[in-house]
Amino acid sequence: MTTETGIGASVRRKEDKRFIIGKGRYLDDITKPGQTYGYFIRSPYAHAKINSIDTSEALKAPGIVDILTGPDMEADGIGPIICGWGITSKDGTPHKAPAHPALAVSHVKYVGHQVALVVAETLQQARDAAELVEIDYEELPHVIEVGDALASDAPQIHDDIPGNLSFDWEIGDRAAAEQAIASAHHVTRMDLRNNRLIPNAMEPRAALGEYDAGTDEITLYTTSQNPHVHRLVLSAFNAVAPEHKLRVIAPDVGGGFGSKIFIYSEETVCAWATKKLDRPIKWTADRSESFLSDAHGRDHETHAEMAFDADGKILGFKVSTKANVGCYLSTFASAVPTYLYGTLLNGQYTMPAIYCEVQAGFTNTAPVDAYRGAGRPEATYVVERMIEIGAREMGIDPGEIRKRNFIPPDAYPYETPVIMAYDSGNYALAMDKAQAAIDYSGFEARKAESAQRGKLRGIGYSAFIEACGIAPSAAVGSLGAGVGLWESAQVRFNPTGSVTVFTGSHSHGQGHETTFAQIVSDQLGVPIDQVEISHGDTGKVPFGMGTYGSRSLAVGGSAIMKAIDKVVEKSKKIAAHTLEASVEDIEHSGGVFSVAGTDKKMTMAEIAFSAYVPHNYPADVEPGMDETAFYDPLNFTFPAGTHIAEVEIDPETGTTEILDWVAVDDFGNVINPMIVEGQVHGGLAQGIGQALLENCVYDKESGQLLTGSYMDYCMPRADDLPTFRVETINTPCTTNPLGVKGCGEAGAISAPAALMNAITNALGKEIDMPATPEKVWRAAQGL
Amino acid sequence: MYEFDYKRPGTIDEAAGLLNDDTVLLAGGQTLIPTLKQRLAQPEALVDLSAIESLRGVCPDGDQLAIGAMTTHAEVANKATIPVLASLASGIGDAQVRNRGTIGGSIANNDPAADYPAAVVGLNAVVSTDRRTIAADDFFTDLFETALEEGEIITNVTFPKPEAAAYIKFDNPASRYAIVGVMVAKTSSGIRVAVTGAGPCVFRQTEMETALSGSFTTQALENISVSADGLNSDIHASAEYRANLIKVLAKRAVAQING
């Protein structure tokens, strides 16, 4: 309707003004009267027994308020940090999760493990006092790599979890996959490593607890992607406060990438301690703490076997993965390497048989959980490296082998052997467009030109698929989730015609304040500057499951559509009454309600005003215009696409330059193409970061985090990246009212495989991520 | 950070008078401040050199260029009349670091991966202090160690203008310090090849100097095999890889000089 600001328009982001003029309000910008500051004492050891904690000297330090420890929390009945998804092992037993007290009680299990909270009038005083706390640690043997942790002679991390094994899970048909492999024309076998990453949101995690002794209410400000989930868990499991006495506010949040989904120790402690001490307590991670204690991502060791017939058609696929979950199971840690991973191993292809088994192992490292893409980048990496290597081994063009295996556009809905039902897609179209955009047929000539300059040129594909719009509650419930994954929305008209939308989705960079406003503006004809999107406060928003898994638009946006439907329904009644027509005769289009076949009509603004000034309403029309809807998705959504990367390698130094990048993605309908393009760029930057630059390294000997600052952990920077060429194709999703699929994770999911395929194509040799200059140089030199 | 006093003397003498075992000189603070923030040092006082005008500036003087110790990398990048020095300075860190960090702070710190040491040694500069002058070859002694005595203040660094020179740096992808940086220069005292990033501190690659003195061509370096012995090895680069880079970068520097 309002074409310049409606669905499909590249509206500039409404929220950017406050960020650009420095008026964003992040957690550390908030300070309360009587503010105190918390400093966490953290374990310097990878694994140790705590013999004693002596706080007597520290409690005499200037400005000290108190020092709180694990036993204090236990004494107050505060429950341990939980994992919200139950996984069942092959043998039918539930996954094993060690008790995870928010502050260590008897043992520390990784460097950075929270041991005590020092509260003082200033942060400096808290840090000074912390140095006076005497902790007697007794070091124990530790293990860092998951392969080592699952070996028979590994040090035991948790007394009650033999062999450090959390679960041994499987999906698919083992016999069928093995049969296909045994009788295939060709089998590609590979060991693949998915490197461990540290999320690095620009704003570090933070928490501010504030207790009101008058109302007995705790307000927790925290850097959360899902404030209601924080409230639910902190209330139901940690028993910090009853749900109606706990308000969680996630103000402007500077990026999350998954790492701010989880309910961590620090905010749990701050929420509890504020009431105990009756003082507001603020903790803001410094960057070193973020490196040590944010949940890390990925970290898989995989062996894969892909079976082909003589034409390159995939016959079977078998994948065995060891997933490092760190020292405890974080909030969704068990779901990531299982239902967000094994279920995506079908890729875009017809695969008659798939089998996947995953062993999740504990190590003396920070917990590992969802990070942008969460399981799906790992799956895409395995699928897309395997088919590419298969093509190379069989002498088939890598684009061609994919086309031979694509699920055809007329095969939907398509049931995969790993329980997903794809609703729609057009994989060959995306690939054709990508090949045309990058001039695939001209590659050999470009390669020859590079060779003349002594350079190695390579090209690589990734035809990725992801399951987004997470997720149908019934489906995830049957798979072990402890929650439903619906979303809520409230569309409230003010009497003067402006609208406030309350959404349970949370924007921490995604641009919801613009995209969601476009939907309302488009559907109800309200000028976009009169639509306000409110989120991030359990005191304002009815309920919500938050933002992750590219779900905000597909699920949160659909909830807004459902609320809009209710507004329309009610408005029709009001229009019918006012215009003296029957409800059946009222037609609605873009905020104009007219009587069919007449020129009688009312605008949405007129109806909203009348709803609050109901001077002549009949008894069956309720005043007010404020509708709430909950939406539970019918299915996951399945964004997919083809990315092609072209690189040039300097064999003398091992430097890789990305020369070109084409991304053709099918995100279904697109509400704001500019925001979508930005999301793809950001995802690609992170995916390229994983493949080329980023790597979390713990020292095996000492258990210390070696990449604990930007001096050693390499984030991608603008000059590491090419000019991306991003296109979309739009086969609408058939299972949600907006026809949208989600775009937030695609780049991060797709990029690593495309880039590694390009680099290994140039080298003619396999290497693992990240493709550092030294690794590339060694491969290029045959060392 | 721990608490400390802050002094801002107006003259070199005044500064020297304030130095003792418990005080530390503050130049651009790009190394010192992060160290303090991490509580890795606990000085009683910082003696800030920024108010001493005579320590700042880029002064061409015939065949020489004198650079005050407190001159920032950005000023050197913009004003140095020795092109290789300007381009080296413009490749240090990022804009913020270049606008604060100083040449005096950099060489006093002698980080094994810093860029300036390659210029000081490669161009055969002279380091002046409040007490004496120190030849480049004598200044950098070991990992984070220099010839400076307790309480000695660098006042300036004087670079003779080279006939031709090139500095090629291979960035650490994370920190952007040098994994290896090689300065090749034709100077009045002969061909000099200085290598930073690869060892405990900057060193001259004399075998290459000799070869290039015979024939200033990339071919002259072809048969030199750089040993990995004694070179740094860390999570970013092994000694063997650094050895390779020394040769590759030296050849590229020679090629750049030869146009």
Ligand SMILES: Cc1cc2nc3c(=O)[nH]c(=O)nc-3n(C[C@H](O)[C@H](O)[C@H](O)COP(=O)(O)OP(=O)(O)OC[C@H]3O[C@@H](n4cnc5c(N)ncnc54)[C@H](O)[C@@H]3O)c2cc1C
């Ligand atoms: C993010 C980042 C990236 C960087 N990248 C690079 C890079 O790529 N290449 C590179 O070479 N460097 C790099 N640096 C280092 C930077 O360029 C500075 O040169 C360096 O930090 C020291 O200079 P400063 O003036 O800041 O000294 P300060 O930090 O103030 O002092 C450093 C030390 O020198 C002593 N000192 C200072 N001035 C004098 C003096 N006149 N006489 C005697 N002693 C003195 C101080 O007491 C102190 O011990 C980087 C730094 C950062 C933070």
